[in-house]
Amino acid sequence: MSTDHFIVRVFLVAVSLIVATDAVGRDGPIRPFKDDLFSRQGVIESRDDGAFQIIDYIEERDINDRDEEPERRVKSPYVDTRVRRFQVNETLQLAGARLDVARVGPDENAAFTVIFIHGRGGDRRLGVNDLTFGGNFNRLKNLAVLNGGTYYAPSIKSFDPNGAADVAALIRHVFELSKGRPVILACASMGGFICQSVSRDKEAVRYLKGLVMMGGPPDPGFLTTPAARLKLPVYLAHGSADKVYAASDQIALYQKMAAKKYPVQFRLYNTGGHGTPIRMCDWRDILNFILTGR
Template sequence: MSTALFTFCTLFCLSVAAMPANAQTSGGPLKPFKDDLFSSQTVLSTGDGGASQVIDYQELRDINGRDEIPEQRVKRQYVDLAPKRVQEMETISVGGRSIDVGRVGPANGQAFTVIFIHGRGGDRRLAMKDYTFGGNFNRLKNLAAENGGTYYAPSVKSFDQNGVADIAALIADAKVKSGGKPVILTCASMGSFICYGISRDAAAVANLKGMAILGGAVDPDFPKSAFIRAKKPVYFTHGSADKVYSADQQAATFRGLLKAGVPTRFTLFETGTHGTPVRMTDWRAVLNWILTR
């Protein structure tokens, strides 16, 4: 662990004995789905009134032990293919823009909407895969389908203002078609550029319930954004050994937002690398926390 991360865990976390299974799961409107497999994560330390936590992550257990073929196919018990009955790969026209999306759940009248933004080199297919990333996208699809929600995985054509405009249009469309129900934007890796771009768009922010950023970049302007001024909830998850985007810097952003009274959470996967948050983030805990702010 780096010196900065050690300082974060000692000064800002209250070290505790390892907590039992399901320590990360929180209450909320989304009912459990395979929580025994996905939410049974050991909390090594916690602090800031529960706002920060360090999770025990072990590659041999959480990849090799979980996957039938490591990093390619998770074991069958982690997957439920029921959402395929309400799954579409389509091109939609929203706000005069054409967007390729994967969708799980209804196009109208959904109880909530979750939008996942992939990183560089990805597209909508990545976040619709059932057996990769430890089955974590399959769990997200099931959480949406089983709770009356809709999950969108759009293809982002560019991580600039054009990409931001596409996602702003999708957010606005989901807000209208759901009858004003919550819309949550989640972004992984370089996809965080889209989250940060949306955060500066006051109209898009007004349509959002909250955000989650998984292994994302650090934007020094994020604390000054319309999203933060509105004190919308943001949940960060990150691997401590991420060599692409600094966990130290993201932890510093979290601490600054928390001090400013912004509803925020930070989950650090001890020894986790850049891709760990996509595999290990407890989607039910994250979505329930955002939905109940």
């Protein structure tokens, strides 16, 4: 056995022990990882059997006390950087276009795949940064690897139909590599326009398991889309004080969906701003909801 393979096996065993003793969160197929730090969020208000929740968010606690250097470097207990051993940068040739991606986990036979779409000014580096956003991307990477999944963070060149076509090609690509296992598309901020375009792509939605929107633009016409006709689960997260996209518009969309008994979850971060959902979203909660539809 090579030294590298031995180290990888030691990492998996060590983290499995951590998982076995970690806090047990909501039921679902995704095993816990640092749930005591990420999943124990205070709920101010809960409606619709927990589908809609207002989450307690306090900047002093959730940024200043959580970060060693606010918004730049999280404190070490929130991360496990050994997962970087499973991370690569690659350029994929998809449908005649080149797409730069960061991949964490195997390129084939993933139990599930998560694709994260950044907002304006970002690229693939944002979605795999272990130390920013309170360590939340590091947790997502670890949750993917520990549960046999794969995580992709592509660099989006444009938030128009061309960018959406690149993402649609990536969705089909990973769906085929994983032999039809679940693919989840998560979009943050302006990346939400990619989610909106993909939800209207009759071909692309066939390969999707669900959608996640974090601080993104509302889509009043979502219920008429091919994605909605397939009842793809949708997870919405927003800051109540978001000055880019008003929370009230996203809440109105949730209410329309809930009235139709649509499989949707909403997390509203009280006093949170535009970037709060990326920092605060409970990825284990998200994955378990999308993968089970409840």
